[in-house]
Structures are given as C-alpha cells and as structure tokens.
Amino acid sequence: MPEKKVMIIGASGHGKVIADIIHQSGDQVMGFLDDDPTKKEIHQIPVLGKIEDIQKYKDDFCFIIGIGDNQIRKKIAESNPALNYYTAIHPTAIIGEGVRIGNGTAVMAGVVINADANIGEHCIINTSAVIEHECVIGGYTHVSPQACLCGNVHVGEECHIGAGTTIINNKNIVNNIIIGAESVVIRDINESGTYAGIPIRRIG
Structure with a gap:
C-alpha cells in the first residue's frame, strides 16, 4: 500500500505518541495543528498552524485527532465530519x-x-x-x-x-x-x- 500522509490535530503528549505510531506503521507525519502559538516543532515535525486551519489541508492529507480529552476530540470530529480520518x-x-x-x-x-x-x-x-x-x-x-x-x-x-x-x-x-x-x-x-x-x- 502507498505511504499515507497524515496531519495530527494536537501537538501535546498524546500527539507525540500518535506520531510515533504513524512512523512505525510506515506512514508519514506531515505536521501538527495546535492552537498554542508557542509550539513551533515537535520532534522535528513542524506545527503548521491552528486547528482552524484544517480546511487548508483537508484535500491533501489524512487526519487524526491527537488530543486526550474525549469531549474535545468529539467536538473537533463533529465539526469536521468530512475529513479523511486516519486510524x-x-x-x-x-x-x-x-x-x-x-x-x-x-x-x-x-x-x-x-x-x-x-x-x-x-x-x-x-x-x-x-x-x-x-x-x-x-x-x-x-x-x-x-x-x-x-x-x-x-x-x-x-x-x-x-x-x-x-x-x-x-x-x-x-x-x-x-x-x-x-x-x-x-x-x-x-x-x-x-x-x-x-x-x-x-x-x-
């Protein structure tokens, strides 16, 4: 199967673990989206914008929500139902x-x-x-x-x-x-x- 290119929503601890899983699965993390402006890079992977910037990348990448809070994950997913979500x-x-x-x-x-x-x-x-x-x-x-x-x-x-x-x-x-x-x-x-x-x- 071709390598999948994935954007991770959330650049905190859970997002780091998700990035590791993606790499070990043979796919590629293209970047993170996070609303904390102090976060620029996670393990040499760039933070490419805020969560509201999903629409810029929706046609190019798969997405996974790397946020541990269940309610926040649900809010983001329900606000963006048409994304190609990565498992x-x-x-x-x-x-x-x-x-x-x-x-x-x-x-x-x-x-x-x-x-x-x-x-x-x-x-x-x-x-x-x-x-x-x-x-x-x-x-x-x-x-x-x-x-x-x-x-x-x-x-x-x-x-x-x-x-x-x-x-x-x-x-x-x-x-x-x-x-x-x-x-x-x-x-x-x-x-x-x-x-x-x-x-x-x-x-x-």
Missing part, C-alpha cells in the same frame, strides 16, 4: 479475527483486541490495554494503559476507563462514565458519573 494501530498491537476499529481511533503499543470486538470512532486504546472477545466500545472513549475488559463488555460513548482497571465479563456501562485507576467493575453501571474502588462505587 493509528501500533505494529505491536494484536488484533483478532473479526475486530472492527472505527475511523480516527488510536491503538497503542502492546494492546490486545480479541475476536469480534467492536471499537468506535476516535477512541484511544492505550498502551498494553486488553479488550477481550466481543466487547463493544462506544465512540470517543479512552481505555487507559493496562486496563482489561473481559469478554462481552459493552462501554458507552465518551467514557474514561482508568489505568489498570478490570471490568469483568458481560457488564454494561452507559455513556459519560469515568472509572478511576486500578478499579474493579463487577456490576453494570447504569448512571453517568465518576466511579472508583474495589469493587467500584460512585464517588461523584
């Missing part, structure tokens, strides 16, 4: 049979996504996370490093699953949930809010 999958990720990964999603190093899982658009599946068979993850959700979703877990949109969290099999989680790091989910979560603990309890 970044690190070469060390293990992707099972029948897995579906939405446009604009980033899958980091060491991730395992097993058979027939379905990952939505503009998600972050962070370093060494495990998504087991037949899990469904809604758009704009962030699964943090080393989180483990056991089989047939359903997670809604705009959720944040904290680092090292375990969700046992066959659990359902509604939209707009935050789960703190190292938590254990042993029941469905039916109400939006913030949860943490072993087992989890609502804290906000």
Whole structure:
C-alpha cells in the first residue's frame, strides 16, 4: 500500500505518541495543528498552524485527532465530519479475527483486541490495554494503559476507563462514565458519573 500522509490535530503528549505510531506503521507525519502559538516543532515535525486551519489541508492529507480529552476530540470530529480520518494501530498491537476499529481511533503499543470486538470512532486504546472477545466500545472513549475488559463488555460513548482497571465479563456501562485507576467493575453501571474502588462505587 502507498505511504499515507497524515496531519495530527494536537501537538501535546498524546500527539507525540500518535506520531510515533504513524512512523512505525510506515506512514508519514506531515505536521501538527495546535492552537498554542508557542509550539513551533515537535520532534522535528513542524506545527503548521491552528486547528482552524484544517480546511487548508483537508484535500491533501489524512487526519487524526491527537488530543486526550474525549469531549474535545468529539467536538473537533463533529465539526469536521468530512475529513479523511486516519486510524493509528501500533505494529505491536494484536488484533483478532473479526475486530472492527472505527475511523480516527488510536491503538497503542502492546494492546490486545480479541475476536469480534467492536471499537468506535476516535477512541484511544492505550498502551498494553486488553479488550477481550466481543466487547463493544462506544465512540470517543479512552481505555487507559493496562486496563482489561473481559469478554462481552459493552462501554458507552465518551467514557474514561482508568489505568489498570478490570471490568469483568458481560457488564454494561452507559455513556459519560469515568472509572478511576486500578478499579474493579463487577456490576453494570447504569448512571453517568465518576466511579472508583474495589469493587467500584460512585464517588461523584
């Protein structure tokens, strides 16, 4: 396949990781767009303008939103639905049979996504996370490093699953949930809010 040329929206830490994935996948990062005027270059890759400058480049490049905040990612994506979005999958990720990964999603190093899982658009599946068979993850959700979703877990949109969290099999989680790091989910979560603990309890 020909090399893809990619523009990254967001020139912060998450954007740096995305750039590394793109390079290791054999594609080319053409530049970043970021609203911070002090950012001129990231790892010798130029910052070519502000986010509003997307329209200048939309016909020439693929795009990926390299911003960790779920709501900001969603706002940018919904404001620019016609862009050619790039899906970044690190070469060390293990992707099972029948897995579906939405446009604009980033899958980091060491991730395992097993058979027939379905990952939505503009998600972050962070370093060494495990998504087991037949899990469904809604758009704009962030699964943090080393989180483990056991089989047939359903997670809604705009959720944040904290680092090292375990969700046992066959659990359902509604939209707009935050789960703190190292938590254990042993029941469905039916109400939006913030949860943490072993087992989890609502804290906000």
